[in-house]
Amino acid sequence: MVSTSDETTPLIPEAGIGSQTSQAEQNTNIEDGSIREGQSPKEDLPKSKIGIIAVLLVGVFIANSDGSLVLATYGKISSDFNDLESGRWLLTASLLASCAAQPLYGKISNIFGRKHVLLTAYSIFGLGCIISGSGHSMTQIIIGRVVGGAGGAGMVSLVSILISDLVSLKDVASYRSYVNVVQTTGRSIGGPLGGYIAQTLGWRWPFYSEFPVVLLAIILVAWKLEVPKREGHIEESPWKKLKRIDFVGSAFLSVSIIACLLALNFFSNAESWSSLVPIILAVVAILLMIAFCLVEKFWAKEPIFPLQLLTKLDTCTSYVILACQMAAQLGMMSSVPLYFQVTKRAKSGEAGAYLVPAVVGNTVGGLITGAYINRSGRYKLPIVLSGGLAAIAYTLLIVRWRGHTKIWESLYVFPGGLGTGIAYSAVFIALAASVTEDEMAIAGTGLYTSGGIGSVIGISVSGAVFQWWTKKGLENALNGVENGLEIAQRALSDVGYVNNLEGYIHGLVVDGYLTGFRAAFLVSLIFSASSFTVSLLVREHNLRS
Structure with a gap:
């Protein structure tokens, strides 16, 4: 990959991206016996690639299932310690640690090697599982979540970087679509499975159950993962490597x-x-x-993160687009279950099921985008469409979700998930096409960091806007009603209280909530519209060889 290519310059020579090494250099370019004599790193047999990526996806699965697992169990955990107020930190501590650790993995993997750093990330995540599972206080469990989040950051981001190391850029989108499928499957299975284990064996066992899978991933990576040396690699002592950090x-x-x-x-x-x-x-x-x-x-x-990366238009647009898409989707997903709890008196499990179309959209978007980029060598059109599709979804939520939402209308969240899935796959290719191979690891972890930050921004901003407008909506709707202020305060803090209301008062409270929901969906619409606007600035390189 070269950063000086114009919009029509092929980025993939026949032997692979930036592959200008001589035959003699290719013969000696071997790390851990990964490449047969005379074979370029990106000319592996398809079965070999699939086997390696299958090994990597074990870690991707467990890292993504972890978040939904905790989502299903944090209420029980915090209740057992009589500390419901701290329960939300079980969710946010891991995300904060992941965002903080994410940018570091790229540079460190350049220094110490992808395989060693990935194994370290697995080990850190496994340690976090043990600390959380054996916790005797909320503080200890939260510390375990911080440790696990720091390890999980590398488990996900390094996989995409390794894929870009092992296959040609045009094929990266296809292989990353498999990563999207596994991520979605992990997020989908983690919650129900974690909840079932917690109900039958106790809340500690969902954490303990992750450790054997992590151990399996460590064994498979140590045994099967064979990583080609990067061009210009120089052998150094561990001390010299450490001094470079x-x-x-x-x-x-x-x-x-x-x-x-x-x-x-x-x-x-x-x-x-x-x-x-x-x-x-x-x-x-x-x-x-x-x-x-x-x-x-x-x-x-x-x-650790070269500032010149942020002077490249294509790098910045990739970061902003993914951050906006994640902010839009996470903001929406944090509101949808509550919407159905308030308007349909849905139970928690039923309300959460309304998010399934968005998650399916993520998977479909990743698969379609991977196939399209692999076939056409183009990626700008999917990026532009991703923002447009998401904006349509959030517009429909604002206009059509008025408290009496039919089943088919609940599918409006699908194009929102579809847009994010498309963007997730396509912007990685746009980023890879805009940086050199040496910069890819650092730039790639920066992309994951931008997505994580976007998620937090989406949840926080959407949540703040929802709270403010719902409060105003309830006060206006209940103005003149006897004990209206007290009803508004209780309705804002307890969904169960809302569901126990009947008749005219319940209708007024729902109207007040709808004001907040429309405002929250408007936040998602603004983020998706911003993503669409920035996508028009993306410069496309022809990825065909």
């Missing part, structure tokens, strides 16, 4: 991301915009990010 820049970057996401989280739950804690965290995040930029520009010999 930009520890200062890494610390500033990680802490600034955590401070930023915590500020968003506290803002979304604050009683007013002038609350002191989120303001302090926001200021700290800005100062640390400035310090990080100064360190990377003037001090670090090998920056």
Whole structure:
């Protein structure tokens, strides 16, 4: 891959991306016995590729099932410790740690090798499972979630980077569509399976049950994964490799991301915009990010995240598009179950089932996009369509979901998921086409970081907007009703109370909630429209060889 290509320059020579090594160099370009003599890394036999990627997908599955597993069990865990207020940290702690650790994996894998760093990520995730499962306090379990999140970040992002190492760029979209399927399957199975295990054996066993799968993944990767050496690779001692890590820049970057996401989280739950804690965290995040930029520009010999990547239009557009798409979908998904609980008195399991079309849309979008890019060598059209499809979905939710939603109307969330699935596959190819091979690992983990940050922004902003407008809607709807203010306050804090209301009062409360839902869906529409607008700036390279 070369960064100087114009819009019609083929990025894939016959021997693979950027493959300009001589036959003699190819004969010696072997790490762990991965390439037979005279064979280029990206000319592996199809069965070999499929076997390697199948091994990698075990980790992808367990990392994605972990999030939905905790979603199904956090209420029981926090109830057992009589600490419902801390229950949400079981969900957010892992996400915060993942966003903070994500940018580090790219550079570190360049220094120590993909295989070693991936095995380390598995080990960290497994340790987090043990800490959470054996926790005797909410604090210990949350610490386990932080450790697990830091490991899970590498388990997912390094797989996509390894795929781009092993296959030609035009084929990457197809192979990443399989990753999307496994991710979706993991998220779909994790919740029901974790909930069942928790009900039958106790909430500790869902965490314990993850460890054998992680151990299997470690064994398979250590045994089967064979990674070609990167061009220009130089053997170094572990000490010299360690000295190359930009520890200062890494610390500033990680802490600034955590401070930023915590500020968003506290803002979304604050009683007013002038609350002191989120303001302090926001200021700290800005100062640390400035310090990080100064360190990377003037001090670090090998920056953990080279700032010049952010000067490339194609890199920035990829990051912004994925962040906006994830913000739009996660904002929507955080509102849909509550919508059906309020309007249809649906139970938690039934309400969650209304998200299935969006998850299916993610899978279908990834598969279609992979096949299209593999066949055509083009990726801009899918990126543009992704924002348009998502915007249509959120517009339909605003216009049509008025409290009496029919079953077929619940399928409006499908194009929202479809758009995100398309974007997830296509922007990775756009990013890969815009950077050099040496930059790909760092740029790729940056893309995953942008998606994670977008998810937190979507949930936080959508949640804050929903709370504010629902409060206003309830106050307006119940104005003049006896004990209207008390009803509004209780309705805003307890869905069970809403479901127990009857007749005219229940209708007024639902109307108040609908004000908040429309506002939340409007947030998703704005994010998806932003994604569509930015997608028009994407410059396309011809990926055909």
